[in-house]
Amino acid sequence: MSDSTVSTAPRGIGANSLTALAAALLALAYSASFWRQLLAADLPGGLRGALFLLAAFAVVFAFNGLLLSFVAWRGLQKPALALVLLLSAGAAYFMDGYGAVIDRHALQSVLETDLREGSEWLSWSMAGYLLVLGVLPVLALWKLPVRYRPWPRELAGRAGFMIAMLAVMGLAVLPFSREFSSTARNHAQLRHLATPANLFNAVRGYAKHAAPGAPVVVEPLGTDAHGGSRYGVRKPVLMVIVVGESARADSFSLAGYPRQTNPELAKIAPVFFPNVSSCGTNTATSLPCMFSDLGRARYEEAAARGRENLLDVIAHAGLQVEWEDNNTGSKGVAARQREESMAKLAAAAPCDADGCLDERLVEHLRDELAAPGTEDKVFVLHQIGSHGPAYFKRYPKQFERFTPTCQSVALQDCTTEQIRNSYDNTILYTDHVLAALIRLLEHEAGDRAPALLYLSDHGESTGEHGLYLHGAPYALAPGEQTHVPMLLWTSPAFQRWRGLDSGCVQARRSDPLSHDHLFHTVLGLLDLQTTVYEPKLDALAGCAPA
Template sequence: MNTTVLPMPGSTRVRMRSVWQWRPQVTVELLAMLASVYLALTANAAFWQAAIPNGAQQWRLAISLFLLLFGLHGLLLGLLLGRAWARPMLAVLLAVTAGASYYMQSYGVYLDADMLRNVLHTDWAESRELLTPGLVQHLLLHAGLPILVLWRLKLVRRSLPQGLLVRAGFLLLMWVVMMLGAAISFKDLSSLVRNQHHVRYLVTPANYLYGLGRLATSSSALKGAALLPVGEDAHQVPAAAARKPRLLVLVVGETVRAQNWGLSGYPRQTTPELARLPVVNFHDTRACGSSTEVSLPCMFSALGRQDYDEGKIRSQQSLLHVLQGAGVDVLWRDNQSGCKGVCRDLPFESVATAKDPQLCDGLRCLDEILLRDLPTRRVNDAGDRLIVLHMLGNHGPSYFQRYPAAFKRFQPACENPDLGSCSRTEIVNAYDNAVLYTDHVLARAIDQLQSVQDYDTALLYLSDHGESLGENGLYLHGMPHLIAPEQQLQVPLMMWFSPAFTAQTGLDMDCVGERSRQPTSHDTLFSTVLGLFDVQTSVHRPARDLLLACRTTSAGQPAGSP
């Protein structure tokens, strides 16, 4: 005869009560060690994939790296955590690290200082697009559960002398663990550091803690300091008053890569409207960087990538300041997150939050908003004018939100900001639709400039950087420049000149066409624009002026010649 034993009604409640009353005591040092093991195993998937591509075959290197990660994060936590704030600080660290690891694994990004600057300067409209269900699930699993456990722990109290002594011993132990890790596989470790030194930007959370420290140091050095003057000798020859004034619209694109630019030979015609216009397309143009935070200051700097020095670039005046000093009226009109310091203390106009029911949804505006009420009328005796239009362009991951319904030409298109939920074909289709809309906006801008009476007009379009669309498992942009793929560095460069502008500046368009087939880069923007406005200055570099050899004065000499 079988007998079924039923649980007592109160037994489950007793067990639940005992679990809830579970409050083990641990020292801060033990908590730091447990957290270090957890972070090494759960927050560094991207690091392990890059550093140990052959898995178990590299077991010695894997042990070495684990000990290094364990010791490194133990050292960091040992320096940061005190008993009074250990739990809240560690909870924040777990949440931020879980978010960082999600984006690193999902999009293949590296958390160096430049990427962190991008993150810190991201506005709500950009952030909202990155808050996907996949992120929420990852946070709940990798941060929510350990934080619940963390809050059940009780931390042991110690006297101050005892606490200082134990903490010093703990830090010494972590240092010894790191040295042991380095010794176990020193040869393989040296090879990894030498050949893949950027892999350090995948070590989480050490990567963003170090990056934030660097940014804080550099920001404090620049805070409140006036920009160092550049090109103080700049002047126009001949002066704008001796001729009809010029208007150059400089359109800074966002995240458009050359590989998907129809004018550059992409099999799909993503630039049909520009193809019908007399534009000159430069087929091989390289960006200063793979992110807006790097490229914008760099491309408007006299230094450029060839003489790249981040500190100098961010502390000096830009091309716009030189032009303003030479008498050229300057305006930056923005449909993004600002000019990244390029237009500091200069006229700035944001249209990103305009109230236009046709072009804006309350958080974002389509790029045609940049053309609304474009100031192309001459005011009083104003001379030459430069208007910079900073586009939203192909800013990812929500490519499908960058164009109106009329431009849904390539289907099916990914309509989810979580790119992992879409096929690569769907992602490319959405991206190409956004390029198609950029083509339309540029063509409309040229059409407006053709009807301007007060100025001789021209337009120059240059994208700030490219984009990865799944190649080699990479998405979006922002890879360190030295290892960034071509998709993130090759960008479109396109020019249009009105017949009057061409005649007045003596531009030989056949020569310009020949020049467009030669390699170029963002480094040429500074001197090329100075040349188009007849600005002579010691910071103008003839070798970087794309159009110098194609431009003559009425005397038949190259512009800018003595």
């Protein structure tokens, strides 16, 4: 063969071949969690089981090929594949390391986090995933020569490739339709674990969800609200609503947890409600939902944004409302109220470059209450609480009582015992913060009628069922992520002001409750009269005069 013949030979691979190569790589190396969970499902045994797994690979491969075909054009294919590989590497890290699923809510949580919280995810384990599954494949892709034919032939070839991918899916599913139907029905989480289809669906869902429409006109709610006859007769009312973060009821010794995680609260003996479920499994969903009157069954973020909430109703009744935040904001709940961020206030202990510990909320509330006044007030304190994976950053060193601990954000590098110890230390610190708040309110009881209500936004997984953190789809979420703690403390002054029957409150403590009850329970506790109040959703209805 002559040199001229060699020099004119086609170099590189075709666009369709590159698409097929990328589709196979994504199906194998980037979807390990998908295959791990599929193998744990109820699969047929023997040869049929092996053939079903092969058919499943064919379906995932062909679907990936179909998706990637839409970007397989000169000038677009390499940049698009590079982006897919980098995003898929990040997704694989969270799926493999934390048992996370990739859906719209997970994407929303990522996009709505702040720089401080986002930086806590950085670790050498993440860097390893991004290097091996992201940077190195992208560099290889960039150096790979690719052939593109004239566009009429390329278009015809692309159409043929896509038809072939559809045929592969059909031929793979047909002999195993019963197995595919059963697996899809009983293991719905699998659709959130196959990359990059899960990324595509998450982006599509978030884009549809966040797409700008007509300007939001906020619908008034409870504008008829007014205080009952007790207002102005006795001391000013002071209610503090503490919103916990990632705290699960199962880790509270007040709920029967064998470890003593609530030693200070146990001495104060507030009323603990052990049977409460959350509206969602992530802050972006639960926070606006729990302050809305819509309830979990009717809750949609767009509807909540276009409607006033509990804080607005309280303000309509003439009470002052303030939101004090040590997390990532109120998610719009306090849009029409005063909202302050602890991280943006003048630096003071216990704050540093990583943010503030929750005791900053106590100190700030102390400063707020130092000013004399006769107004009826409601403060909402939003904790950083037990937000992971940096549990070790959520409490001072003196609260590291359960050891050994996990001193890394890469939870997969720690043992289950270390993770559980670190998480329990965050609950121990929350116990201290709540007790400090109650002691502060007790000090205020001479001039006001104070009460405190604590309720977490969602729970947390610490390795149970192979899951970590939170954010699982609600229908699939374990109880660790949806079973949340709630407690109520009322001063004698508040009990007298409201005419609250403590025996009745104790009798209600074991009732099944949810975030749906917060809106109406607070209205009832504050004796606010309004047509939007529903007694059947007031956890303490009948425990005080109407």
